[in-house]
Amino acid sequence: MKRISVLIISVIIVCFSVISASAVDYKCDVETVSNAVYLENLNSGTVVYEKASDQRSYPASTTKIMTFIVTAENVGDLDQTSVTIKQDVIDGLDPESTVMGLSTHVGEQVSVRDLLYGLMLPSGNDAALVLADYVGGGISGFAEKMNAKAAELGCTDTHFANPHGLYDQNHYTTARDMALIAKHAMTIPGFMEICNTVYYTPNGFNTLHNTNYMLDPDAEGGAYYYQYTKGIKTGYLDEAGKCLVTSSDKDGDKYLCVCLGAAFSYDENVNYAMKDTAKLYGWAYENLGIQTIYSPADSLASVDVKYVRNGRVLNVVPEKDITALLPNNYDNNQLKVEVNCPEQVEAPVTKGDVIGTVSVKYEDLDLGVTNIVASEDIERDISPLEVFVTEHLTLILIVAAALVLIIVLIIILASAGKRRKARRRSRARKGQRYRD
Structure with missing residues (x-):
């Protein structure tokens, strides 16, 4: 095997405020107020902006994303399963606590789906307690399920103490962990439909309004509205600041953004978590895109072919498009391409036969490895x-x-031997005559 390498390298040193290890410098110039931020392109799984994403933070009501997960994964039918509202379960909530209004429905049955709407839209702490009691037998039992799920999802610095997110020093997460939780929630049927709803009226209740003003052009005079926003959950505590987990979708280009710990004062009354999120989405859609680095039409190397005449060679091409999330004006000179294939192959060759592999990097970002294949059929014409x-x-x-x-x-x-034998026979005959 011979390694055929095509190297196109150049080095650019850029001053950048937020640099992730082993990632492209996407040159994000957005100044964020939130203490911890995580922005990921969901199409490629590429993290394009991080700020203290592994810093321990209080999640406030973004906790309810995990409450939704545990509930949905432990209740078989969200519509047909109803829960009786118990007074002792919702007792003790602060009068200023955000609720869906279950205190006027004690003794009644409410479907789990309606409770989930009440959990996610107005951020109902009463709905969180009722669901925790039904699914986990109470706060502690439900929290155990939450923590088990967090561990299963790969969270490394998350611990839940309750289902609603009210302050507890043992209730914390990180922006990165919250992104893992949110991405899993987005795979659950009905989750995005519920958290992306602006208004919803459960049977017998007042209309519920989503606290995520990025979804509603009429909320707060449209100050926070961002048309590509999809869900997910707001949060606020004095100890936590403003928190927000959202996703966005612009023509199929999808992002997930987590902002935790944005400072807030009632005098200023500005939700900087929403402001940060909108600015980050705007920057990403304006500056980044999925770029096709190579396509199956691009020849990456040529190899000799055995058992054919006239020194024919075979061009090898990528098996599929090689794509990556890169700046729209990315520099080809910063690509590093490494092709690995044999120096020679034997005919016959069929178009699509795997010949080797190609790996591509851009700056420090590994764009992955894909097969390279034969670009044509080549028949054997020499035995x-x-x-x-x-x-x-x-x-x-x-x-x-x-x-x-x-x-x-x-x-x-052999001739010399015959001559020697002949001479010996001749001498023998002469000796015989002398004796006679």
């Missing part, structure tokens, strides 16, 4: 014997000459 003779002609001539030499020597030696 193996002919190839052998052609390739080993010199050796064959040497062997033939050696055989001829050996034969000549054998003949010479």
Whole structure:
């Protein structure tokens, strides 16, 4: 095997406020107020902006994303399953606590789906307690399920103490962990439909309004509205600041953004978590895109072909498009391409046969490895014997000459032997005559 390498390298040193290890410098110039931020392109799984994403933070009501997960994964039918509202379950909530209004429905049954709407839209702490009691037998039992799920999802610095997110020093997460939780929630049927709803009226309740003003052009005079926003959950505590987890979708280009710990004062009354999120989405859609680095039409290398005439070579191409999330004005000179394939292949070759692999990097971002394949069919037009003779002609001539030499020597030696025998016989006859 011979390694064929095509290297196109240049180095650019850029001053940048937020740099992630082993990632492209996307040159984000957005100044964020939130203490911890995580922005990921969901199409490629690429993290394009991080700020203290592994810093321990209080999640406030973004906790309810995990409450939704645990509930949905433990209740078989959200519509047909109803829960009786118990007074002792919702007792003790602060009068200023955000609720869906269950206190006026004690003794009644409410579907789990309606409770989930009440959990996610007005951020109902009463709905969180009712669901925790039904699914986990109470706060502690439900929190155990939440923490088990967090561990299962790969969260490394998350611990839940309750289902609603009210302050507890043992209730914390990170922006990165919250992104893992949100991405899993987005795969659950009904989750995005519920958290992306602006208004919803459960049977017998007042209309519920989503606290995520990025979804509603009429909320707060449209100050926070961003048309591509999809869900997900707001949060606020004095100890946590403004928190927000959202996704966005612009023509199929999808992002997930987590902002935790944005400072807030009632005097200023500005939700900087929403402001940060809108600015980050705007920057990403304006500056980044999925770029096609190579396509199956691009020849990456040529290899010799055995058992064909006229020194024919085979062009090898990517098996599929090689794409990556890169700046729209990315520099080709910063690509590093490494093609690995044999120096020679044997005919016959069929178009699409895997010949080797190609790996591509841009700056420090590994864009992955894909197969490279034959670009055409090539038939064999030389027999193996002919190839052998052609390739080993010199050796064959040497062997033939050696055989001829050996034969000549054998003949010479044989002739010499016959002469010696003849002389011995001649001497023997002469000696016999003398004796007679």
